[in-house]
Amino acid sequence: MFGRSKRILALDIGSSEIKALEVADSGGGISIHNYACTKIGNQNETIYAIKEIIRRSNFKTKRSVTSVSGRSVIVRYVTMAQMPEQDLRHAIRFEADKYIPFEVDEVQMDTQILEDQVGDGSQPEMKVLLVAVRKNLIEEHLHLLQEAGLQSAIIDVDAFALGNAFELRARQSGGLSPEKVVALIDIGANKTNINILKGSISYFTREVYLAGNDFTEAVSRKFNLDTQEAERLKCRPDDQAGEVEEAILPTLDDLGNEIQLSFDYFENQFDRVVEEVYISGGSAQLPGLQRAFEGAFEKSVVFWNPLETIEVKPGIDVKTLNQYAGQLAVAVGLASRVRKW
Numbered sequence: 001m002f003g004r005s006k007r008i009l010a011l012d013i014g015s016s017e018i019k020a021l022e023v024a025d026s027g028g029g030i031s032i033h034n035y036a037c038t039k040i041g042n043q044n045e046t047i048y049a050i051k052e053i054i055r056r057s058n059f060k061t062k063r064s065v066t067s068v069s070g071r072s073v074i075v076r077y078v079t080m081a082q083m084p085e086q087d088l089r090h091a092i093r094f095e096a097d098k099y100i101p102f103e104v105d106e107v108q109m110d111t112q113i114l115e116d117q118v119g120d121g122s123q124p125e126m127k128v129l130l131v132a133v134r135k136n137l138i139e140e141h142l143h144l145l146q147e148a149g150l151q152s153a154i155i156d157v158d159a160f161a162l163g164n165a166f167e168l169r170a171r172q173s174g175g176l177s178p179e180k181v182v183a184l185i186d187i188g189a190n191k192t193n194i195n196i197l198k199g200s201i202s203y204f205t206r207e208v209y210l211a212g213n214d215f216t217e218a219v220s221r222k223f224n225l226d227t228q229e230a231e232r233l234k235c236r237p238d239d240q241a242g243e244v245e246e247a248i249l250p251t252l253d254d255l256g257n258e259i260q261l262s263f264d265y266f267e268n269q270f271d272r273v274v275e276e277v278y279i280s281g282g283s284a285q286l287p288g289l290q291r292a293f294e295g296a297f298e299k300s301v302v303f304w305n306p307l308e309t310i311e312v313k314p315g316i317d318v319k320t321l322n323q324y325a326g327q328l329a330v331a332v333g334l335a336s337r338v339r340k341w
C-alpha cells in the first residue's frame with residue numbers, strides 16, 4: 001500500500017530479439033515503467049545482449065519473469081481419474097512416463113486441473129494440463145539470469161505467456177466469452193507458437209519450427225543474398241514487396257499447412273471449431289501473410305496489439321514502443337504475472 005508498487009522485469013529472451021518490459025500492477029491492469037528491445041546476432045551473444053539492455057536501461061528491479069520454450073518443454077493434456085489437486089502432484093509422477101519422452105527424474109513437472117468433471121460419469125475423470133521441463137534447460141536458464149545479475153521470480157512457458165497476454169487484453173475490454181474458441185499464433189524467428197484457447201483456458205499448444213529465419217532463407221535463395229542482406233530486404237522490401245512476397249509464398253504455405261494440421265487435430269479431439277485466429281510475433285509483418293492465412297484457414301485472421309489496453313507511464317518513447325507492439329505478446333504475458341502477487 002505504501003511506497004513504490006512492486007515491479008517486475010518481464011524478459012522475453014527470443015532467439016533473435018530480447019524484449020524487456022519493466023512493469024507494475026496498476027490496480028485494474030498493468031503499467032509499463034520502462035522497456036528495452038535489442039537484436040541478437042547469434043545465440044552466443046544472448047548473455048551480452050541481456051547485460052547490455054540492463055546496463056543502458058536503468059531498470060529499478062532485478063526480479064525477472066522469463067519463459068522457456070523448445071523441445072525440452074513438453075505440454076500435454078491428459079485425462080485422469082478424479083482426485084484432489086494435492087494428490088495429483090503425487091499421482092502424476094507415476095503416470096508421467098506415458099506422456100513425456102524423458103525420464104521423470106530428468107524433468108521438473110507442474111500440473112493444473114483444467115476441467116474437474118469429464119466423461120460419462122460412470123468413472124469420474126478430469127482433464128489435466130501437464131507441463132514438464134527438462135531440468136538442464138531450467139538450470140541453464142537460471143544460470144543465464146544469474147550471470148546477468150537478475151533474480152528469477154517465475155519461469156513460464158512461451159505459449160502460456162501468449163495466452164496470458166491475450167487474456168489480459170480481453171479482461172480490460174469485457175473478458176473472454178467462456179465458450180469462444182480462438183487460436184493465437186506467434187511467429188518469431190526460430191519458431192511459431194500455437195495456442196488454442198476456449199475462453200481463457202488453453203486446450204492445445206504446439207511449437208512449429210518454421211518461422212522468420214526460414215523466410216529469410218527463402219529471400220536469400222531467391223535474390224542470391226547473404227543472410228544479413230536477405231533479412232534487411234525481407235523486413236524492408238519497399239518497391240520489391242511483390243517479389244519478396246513471391247519468394248516467401250511457398251514457406252508461408254508450408255507454415256499455413258502446419259497450423260491447419262493443428263486446427264484439425266484440435267477440432268477432432270474436442271469437436272469444436274477454431275472461430276478466429278490472432279497473429280503476433282515479429283514475422284507477422286511479412287507481406288502477404290494475412291492473405292495466405294485467410295486463404296488457408298478460411299476464417300478471419302486478426303493482427304492484435306498486446307499493448308492496446310496497457311498503461312504506459314510518462315517519459316517513455318511510446319512511438320518506438322508501438323513499433324515493437326506485435327513482437328511484445330510474450331513479454332506482455334510475462335508482465336501480466338505482476339498482477340497475481
Ligand SMILES: Nc1ncnc2c1ncn2[C@@H]1O[C@H](COP(=O)(O)OP(=O)(O)OP(=O)(O)O)[C@@H](O)[C@H]1O
Nearest residue numbers: 014015016017188189190191212235281282283285
Ligand atoms: N517488418 C518485418 N517484416 C518481416 N519480418 C520481420 C519484420 N520485423 C521483424 N521480423 C522478423 O521477426 C523475427 C523476430 O520476431 P520475434 O521478436 O517475435 O522473434 P523471437 O522472439 O526473437 O524468436 P523466437 O520466438 O522464434 O525465439 C525475425 O525473424 C525478424 O526477421
Ligand SMILES: [Mg+2]
Nearest residue numbers: 014015188330
Ligand atoms: Mg519469441
